Amino acid sequence: MHMADALISPVVGGAMWAATVGVAAYSIKKIQNDLDEKKIPLMGVMGAFVFAAQMINFSIPGTGSSGHLGGGLILAALLGPYAGFLTMASILTIQALFFADGGLLALGCNVFNMGFFTCFVAYPLIYKKIIQKGYSPKRIFGAAMLAAIIGLQMGAFGVVLETLFSGKTELPFGTFVALMQPIHLAIGAVEGLVTAAIIAFVWKARPEIIEKAALGEAIGSIAIKKVVTGLAVVAIITGGVFSWFASANPDGLEWSMFKTAGTEELEAPDGIHQTMSEIQGKTAFLPDYGFKAPENEGEQGAVEGEESWPAVNGGTSVAGLVGGGMTLALAALAGMGIGLIKRRKKRLTA
Numbered sequence: 001m002h003m004a005d006a007l008i009s010p011v012v013g014g015a016m017w018a019a020t021v022g023v024a025a026y027s028i029k030k031i032q033n034d035l036d037e038k039k040i041p042l043m044g045v046m047g048a049f050v051f052a053a054q055m056i057n058f059s060i061p062g063t064g065s066s067g068h069l070g071g072g073l074i075l076a077a078l079l080g081p082y083a084g085f086l087t088m089a090s091i092l093t094i095q096a097l098f099f100a101d102g103g104l105l106a107l108g109c110n111v112f113n114m115g116f117f118t119c120f121v122a123y124p125l126i127y128k129k130i131i132q133k134g135y136s137p138k139r140i141f142g143a144a145m146l147a148a149i150i151g152l153q154m155g156a157f158g159v160v161l162e163t164l165f166s167g168k169t170e171l172p173f174g175t176f177v178a179l180m181q182p183i184h185l186a187i188g189a190v191e192g193l194v195t196a197a198i199i200a201f202v203w204k205a206r207p208e209i210i211e212k213a214a215l216g217e218a219i220g221s222i223a224i225k226k227v228v229t230g231l232a233v234v235a236i237i238t239g240g241v242f243s244w245f246a247s248a249n250p251d252g253l254e255w256s257m258f259k260t261a262g263t264e265e266l267e268a269p270d271g272i273h274q275t276m277s278e279i280q281g282k283t284a285f286l287p288d289y290g291f292k293a294p295e296n297e298g299e300q301g302a303v304e305g306e307e308s309w310p311a312v313n314g315g316t317s318v319a320g321l322v323g324g325g326m327t328l329a330l331a332a333l334a335g336m337g338i339g340l341i342k343r344r345k346k347r348l349t350a
Contacts, residue, residue, distance in 0.1 A: 005103030006268035009166035017108035044332035048324035052239035065255035067187030072118025088115035100284035122151030145192035152188035239320025290315035
């Protein structure tokens with residue numbers, strides 16, 4: 001559900017950038033209450049895991065479409081909503097800058113759609129309301145399923161509204177929303193299953209992580225090495241190997257666009273769209289999660305036919321490992337920076 005720049009106007013893109021920066025600033029202020037030295041590596045490894053998981057598109061049977069894990073609810077459940085949102089922002093920034101996944105002008109939209117609705121709406125108003133009655137495998141499953149589905153539905157509707165306000169007549173509201181919501185309902189069901197499984201795994205290994213995140217408390221003296229190591233190993237395997245098995249079908253957004261407008265991509269106008277595209281072309285050293293191909297290779301590939309599945313590709317593995325590492329570093333650096341601000345404030349008020 002990564003929006004390209006062509007889907008939005010500069011006004012909408014700028015407004016969503018402002019909204020996202022505002023939520024990020026608020027999150028930085030609030031996270032200082034529960035941030036400690038153990039949450040920082042957890043932020044990093046969770047960012048790497050979600051980055052790798054988003055590389056794997058799974059097919060939606062009978063539709064010709066595919067979807068991928070959003071991960072916002074997982075981040076909120078393990079880190080709390082504020083650290084979860086900042087980690088999602090780190091993931092999507094790395095993807096846009098270095099892998100050309102999602103536009104730079106649309107980055108504010110993408111962070112808001114995939115981070116805000118899950119971390120600040122679905123997590124506190126649905127997941128926590130169900131889970132506050134007591135933790136159990138059944139309750140975790142129900143809370144994760146419902147919150148993941150509703151969070152993704154809100155994110156998909158956000159995409160539709162942003163294209164509407166951008167004046168994209170190629171994507172009429174009625175038709176576009178009638179396609180976006182059902183296909184993302186199916187994707188949300190799969191995300192709910194994965195989210196429930198991961199939360200249940202962490203809850204069984206270290207229930208205090210889940211409980212303290214819900215209470216907005218620091219991790220403290222809890223041993224989290226087992227959880228961090230396990231998630232790091234899964235992130236490496238997912239990005240380095242499982243990414244070969246990603247579906248080649250268009251994702252839910254591209255599928256909905258094709259069914260609505262007859263194309264999976266809209267033509268971007270000149271001006272700021274062109275400027276952002278040029279910047280992204282220079283920063284994205286592994287576009288589409290692979291090595292840059294020579295200019296004439298695309299035509300040759302079209303003649304030779306479709307790639308085999310699984311697509312065993314060194315470029316994909318490198319992208320998964322490098323991207324996961326970069327996301328881990330950025331999320332960890334963000335946590336360290338916030339920690340420094342917190343300590344400085346304590347010294348000034350002492």
